[in-house]
Amino acid sequence: MKKELLRKLPKIDELLKEECVVKVLNDGKKALITDTLRETIEEFRNAILKDEIDDFSKEDIMKLFFTNLEKKKQPNLKKVVNATGIVIHTNLGRSILCKDAIYSVIMAAEHYNNLEYNLEEGKRGSRYSHIEKILREITGAEAALVVNNNAAAVMLVLNTLCEDKEAIVSRGQLVEIGGSFRVPEVMKFSRAKLVEVGTTNRTHLYDYESSINEDTGVILKVHTSNFKIMGFTEEVPLEDMIALGKEHSIPVIEDIGSGVLIDLSKYGFTYEPTVQDSIEKGVDVVTFSGDKLLGGPQAGIIVGKKEYIERIKKNQLTRALRIDKMTLAALEATLKCYLDEKEAVESIPTLNMILCDKAELKKKAQGLKRRLKVSPEHFNFTIAEDYSMVGGGSMPTEKIESYVLKVKSSKYSAKQIEEALRGNSIPIVTRVCNDEVIIDMRTLLQGDLEIIVDAFKKMGEI
Secondary structure (H helix, E strand, O other): OHHHHHHHOOOHHHHHOOHHHHHHHOOOOHHHHHHHHHHHHHHHHHHHHOOOOOOOOHHHHHHHHHHHHHHHHOOOOOOOEEOOOEOOOHHHOOOOOOHHHHHHHHHHHHOOOOOOEEOOOOEEOOOOHHHHHHHHHHHOOOEEEEEOOHHHHHHHHHHHHHOOOEEEEEHHHOOEEHHHEEHHHHHHHHOOEEEEEOOOOEOOHHHHHOOOOOOEEEEEEEOOOOOOOOOOOEOOOHHHHHHHHHHOOOOEEEEEEOOOOOOHHHHOOOOOOOHHHHHHHOOOEEEEEOOOOOOOOOOEEEEEOHHHHHHHHOOOHHHHOEOOHHHHHHHHHHHHHOOOHHHHHHHOHHHHHHOOOHHHHHHHHHHHHHHHHHOOOOEEEEEEEEEEEEEOOEEEEEEEEEEEEEEEEOOOOHHHHHHHHHOOOOOEEOEEEOOEEEEEHHHOOOOHHHHHHHHHHHHHHO
């Protein structure tokens, strides 16, 4: 049977003469079409060898060919619906840009601009001049610089201020961030010599003091934003570290990571250190991310004392790590929202989702459930209270009360439903718990409900 089916597979030259294929060939994409036909035939061959099909027609081959061809035309980086309830989802692109940032990116992409041109003086300018003033205004820092991500920011700062010298860090702050990138490895590439002090759970001021010598370059504090050590713990207050640095004329660097510019404790959350607080206390250099709690594009932001920032700007690595015009445009537009806290909360999607009123989420869940009544009877939809997460390595212990739609089926398992939603033309990413698919309302955008309803309709037709 296998041999007969394998012999039945048509040749590529034969398929290229099919009328429906000839029509597509008029687009002048013969190489793409030939490759897709070859891959389609290979799929059928593998299915035959694995006993997954016992017969097929040329129409079946053509149907799969056009499906594969359409997939190839789609971009690999595509829109997805985030129904996980994780606001800053690293795997799904972290923060969504606000409307002003999106407009600024389009303008920067569509037109020539004054990226490195001083319009007043009619000569070459600096790309950082577009962003430095507003960063100084918002954070209170003397100077600022932006590179492509926060790991790069930390590496650049250490390479500038601590190359071939020692950087003192608490052992409990040697964190690993996403993708197995570790603070010690970042420090190694910066050519700073790591000096660990204290223990995993307790570090004292005398641990730092006893490690200072003529080779000490910086004192580094890394905010452990992606985990918490509970119980018998102690860490040195930032003020004491700053005083120690001043006493020995050693710069203190703080990697805040999450990039908080608004005190979220006033909205009922656990206090998360803000950039402004660190600058006000006297930290020499602060680094943080642009696409976490700040709610902007991927970027590594460096603010602090002018004497150190100017040295960092002159480092040859700065050019290799610099941001492009579209990132610069998006970041500037995002930061301008922070000139008014109310505007920032309302217009920056990350902040808006985190601070969204629970009652609004309940209404959204009720609206989605009503619309899903058109779906087949074997689906059961239940509204329930649950918890969302901030995500992105920010505020790991913070649970945000939310409303979700729980999905069960008499026909499909939770795994099958999850896979079907994820395989939708616009993928829908959900959670699965206790054999139920969880659709969290907190991270659903305008228009996402329609996509979810259509996906369940399609499932009913399977």
